[in-house]
Amino acid sequence: MKRIFVWAVGMCAVCGTVSAQLTLEECYRAARENYPLVRQFDLIERTKDFTVENAAKGYFPQLSFSGKASYQSDVTKMPFSIPGVEFGLDNDQYQLVLELNQTVWDGGVVRNRKEEARAKSEVQKGQLEVNLYALNDRVNQLFFGMLLIDAQLAQNALLQAQLARNHGQVSACMQQGVANQADLDAVAVEQLNARQTESELRVNRKAYAEVLGLLTGRKGIDAERLVKPSVTVEPLEENRRPELLLYESQRRQLSVQEKGLTARYMPKLGVFAQGAYGDPGLNMLKGGFEPYYIAGVRLSWNISDLYTRKNDKRLLAASRDDIDVQEAVFRLNNRMETAQHWRTVEKIDTLMKNDDELIRLRTNIRKSAEAKVANGTLTVTEMLREVTAEDQVKQTKALHEIQRLQALYDIKYTMNH
Known part of the structure; x- marks a missing residue:
């Protein structure tokens, strides 16, 4: 038993040395x-x-929103008048635009x-x-x-x-x-x-x-x-x-x-689409607020x-x-x-x-x-x-x-x- 104990202590000492x-x-x-x-x-x-x-x-797709309110010193007018028909753009104009752009190249x-x-x-x-x-x-x-x-x-x-x-x-x-x-x-x-x-x-x-x-x-x-x-x-x-x-x-x-x-x-190529609401709309002959849209191809x-x-x-x-x-x-x-x-x-x-x-x-x-x-x-x-x-x-x-x-x-x- 004593020899076994001494051997065990010796092995522990050796292991400790190796680990150190x-x-x-x-x-x-x-x-x-x-x-x-x-x-x-x-x-x-x-x-x-x-x-x-x-x-x-x-x-x-790039989505953007913009708004514009402006006052023009002059607007487009007809060079002649038609009896019973009143035409004329307002000097103050408004526009809200939602635009979607997609890059193609x-x-x-x-x-x-x-x-x-x-x-x-x-x-x-x-x-x-x-x-x-x-x-x-x-x-x-x-x-x-x-x-x-x-x-x-x-x-x-x-x-x-x-x-x-x-x-x-x-x-x-x-x-x-x-x-x-x-x-x-x-x-x-x-x-x-x-x-x-x-x-x-x-x-x-x-x-x-x-x-x-x-x-x-x-x-x-x-x-x-x-x-x-x-x-x-x-x-x-x-x-x-x-x-x-x-x-x-x-x-x-x-x-x-x-x-x-x-x-x-x-050059850059892309497609776009705009949805807008404004006064005037695309129809310049028609006054008042109107919705409209534009879509197309853009090269820049x-x-x-x-x-x-x-x-x-x-x-x-x-x-x-x-x-x-x-x-x-x-x-x-x-x-x-x-x-x-x-x-x-x-x-x-x-x-x-x-x-x-x-x-x-x-x-x-x-x-x-x-x-x-x-x-x-x-x-x-x-x-x-x-x-x-x-x-x-x-x-x-x-x-x-x-x-x-x-x-x-x-x-x-x-x-x-």
Whole structure:
């Protein structure tokens, strides 16, 4: 029964450890889902749907009502008189009109309005994707900052274990008369320094975890174990940054607007029907209020749009050129950033070639120093100097590993791989 209980406790501990792991990809997803700006996607989609629906109603019958009361300084009169017949229009006239218009052909205006709504929606979504993509860089800085602190904490634990062994060694030397209390105090000072460094690192990690928690909406990140990501990046992979998709969306929007220029100056064809009640009616020879109606076909052509058409096209061309310039600048800066990150990777690779050898040599020197202290041929202070030097090269290796990994992820971010 006791073995079963111990096994169960062990399994719970393992499960708890597994559940407390946190990956970089999980942070990406959580940051995107938690960021308030992501809710704008739904707003953009709904706005597009409403605009397209309203544009489609341009083909619906248009009903209007108007009224008019006027006084004329002169009215139509007969140039002759007929005995017994009185004719003459009143100077004051009144009219109420209910008119129904139905568009038959609008030159493509309604269709273009729908396309403009969709194109505008794509541009807005593209800009939103650009803003949300920038979150990945912020996540990278926090995540790799915590990974570096974790590596430093691991090395600090090794240093404290080494100093504990040195403390025991110096205590034994004191009993043999080859060391004194000052030597033991020197080791104790280094132990205190190591513990202070640990406390500082844990405070820094907690600060990083707090900010990452706010960004991702996750609680308790400080208690989670970060999983070191693995990455493989090819130097010539295609650039998939959302900015490039945004530029394409902006070009499509300009193309739709250019089609709208053509639709605006095309003639419009429709049918109409009017029902009216007025004084006079259609029969001008008959005075008094009368109802009447008119129905027919109407062709209209507003050629005033032709006045500005040429300049409007030039404005669109200038906007298209501006997009081309923005894209060229972005691609150039992007290539320079990528090249800089690759040079960083190459530099770190060069440095890392010597890290293991430096650690091996520093470890040998430290062991030799410990042996000399035991023999009384080296002071404890000199030995502690070698212990610190060994710790420093180990920390440098850990730093190089995290820096190289972050540089590769900087390339991934720069190229959106």
